[in-house]
Amino acid sequence: MTPDERREALESIAREVRVCTKCRLHQSRTRAVPGEGHPETEVIFVGEGPGFNEDQQGRPFVGAAGGLLTELLSSVGWKRDEVFITNVVKCRPPGNRDPEPDEIAACRPYLQRQLEVLDPALVVTLGRFSMASFMPGARIGSAHGTVRAVDPETGAANATAYAMYHPAAAFRQAAMRSTLFKDMLGVPEALLQARQRRAHDEETAALPADGLDQRASVPPPEDEPPPTVVDAERDVTPAHDVPAATDARPAVTRVNDEVGTVADVPAPTSAPDADATGRQLGLF
Ligand code: URA
Ligand code: SF4
Numbered sequence: 001m002t003p004d005e006r007r008e009a010l011e012s013i014a015r016e017v018r019v020c021t022k023c024r025l026h027q028s029r030t031r032a033v034p035g036e037g038h039p040e041t042e043v044i045f046v047g048e049g050p051g052f053n054e055d056q057q058g059r060p061f062v063g064a065a066g067g068l069l070t071e072l073l074s075s076v077g078w079k080r081d082e083v084f085i086t087n088v089v090k091c092r093p094p095g096n097r098d099p100e101p102d103e104i105a106a107c108r109p110y111l112q113r114q115l116e117v118l119d120p121a122l123v124v125t126l127g128r129f130s131m132a133s134f135m136p137g138a139r140i141g142s143a144h145g146t147v148r149a150v151d152p153e154t155g156a157a158n159a160t161a162y163a164m165y166h167p168a169a170a171f172r173q174a175a176m177r178s179t180l181f182k183d184m185l186g187v188p189e190a191l192l193q194a195r196q197r198r199a200h201d202e203e204t205a206a207l208p209a210d211g212l213d214q215r216a217s218v219p220p221p222e223d224e225p226p227p228t229v230v231d232a233e234r235d236v237t238p239a240h241d242v243p244a245a246t247d248a249r250p251a252v253t254r255v256n257d258e259v260g261t262v263a264d265v266p267a268p269t270s271a272p273d274a275d276a277t278g279r280q281l282g283l284f
Helices: 003-018 052-057 064-075 101-118 128-134 176-185 187-203 274-280
Strands: 043-047 084-087 122-126 146-149 160-164
Touching: 003 101, 043 101, 043 128, 064 176, 084 101, 101 128, 122 128, 122 187, 128 160, 146 187, 160 176, 160 187, 176 187
Parallel strands: 043 084, 043 122, 122 160
Antiparallel strands: 146 160
16 A cells, blocks of 8 residues: 555545444544544554543544653654554543443444554554453553554554553553553564564464563663664655665654663653644644
8 A cells, every 4th residue: 555545545534433423422522533643654552532632623642641642652752643543432432431342343443444554563552441452351450561463353464562551540640650651661662573573474474473472671772773663665755854764764753762761751741732732743
C-alpha cells in the first residue's frame, strides 16, 4: 500500500466512524473519535474510549490523560503525530463509564480495519480494556511492561503488543506516574523486538510466532540509538525535516540518541497546554 492509499483508507474508516450508529454509544456522543496519527507509523497506541474533551473535539487523548501521554511520548523522544493514537471504542461512554462488552464488539471492526491498514509492528495498549483485546487473559499488574505476539485476528497481521497502564491511572494513584514513565522507556526496545520478530517471520514464513511473554528490558544508554518510527520497507517521504540518514532507511523521525532513565523523567507539570498540544498534531 502506498502512503497515499494508506492515508485515504484511514480517512475512509474515519468517515464511517463519524456517522456510525452500530451501538448505543452513538446516542450520547457529541463527536465520534476515530483516531489520528502518522499513516506510515510502525507504532499504534490504543486507549479505552474517548472522555469528555475527546468527545467535544473529536480527537483522541486531548484531555488530561492526553497531556500525560504526550509527556510520556516525549520522554522517549517521540511526538504524537509520529505514532497513531486511537481507542477500543470510538464514542464516549456516558459519564466515562467502562465500555460494555457489546459496545466493544460493535466497534471492533473499525480498530481491526485500522490495524489492517497501518500494519503496525508494535501495538501499545493503554489500560485493561485495550490490553484485553491484544493480550487476552493477561493481568495488567504483571503484564505491564511486557510484550506478547499479537493474534492476527485482531487485524494486526504481524505485530507485538506491549502493555501499559492507562495514563489516567496516574491521576487516581500518584505512584502510577513513575510506573508509566518506566514502562514507556521499554517501548523503543519493544519496537526493536517487534521488528526483529517481523524480520524473522519473513525469513521463516512457515514458523509460528513465539507468543511468550517477555519483559522488554530498558536499553542501556550506550545502546544504539533506538528506532525510527517508520518501517524500512515502506517507501515514505519524510513528513518533516529529518537529519540525513547514514543508511538508506527513510525516517519520519528518530528517537533520542539516548533513552532517558527514570531519573531523567521531567518534573510533573500541571494541566496540559492545549494549544501547544494542538500545534504538535497533524491529522492524517
Ligand atoms: N482516555 C482514553 O482511553 N482515550 C482517550 O482518547 C482519552 C482518554
Ligand atoms: Fe459505532 Fe463504535 Fe461509536 Fe458504537 S462506539 S456508535 S460501534 S463508532
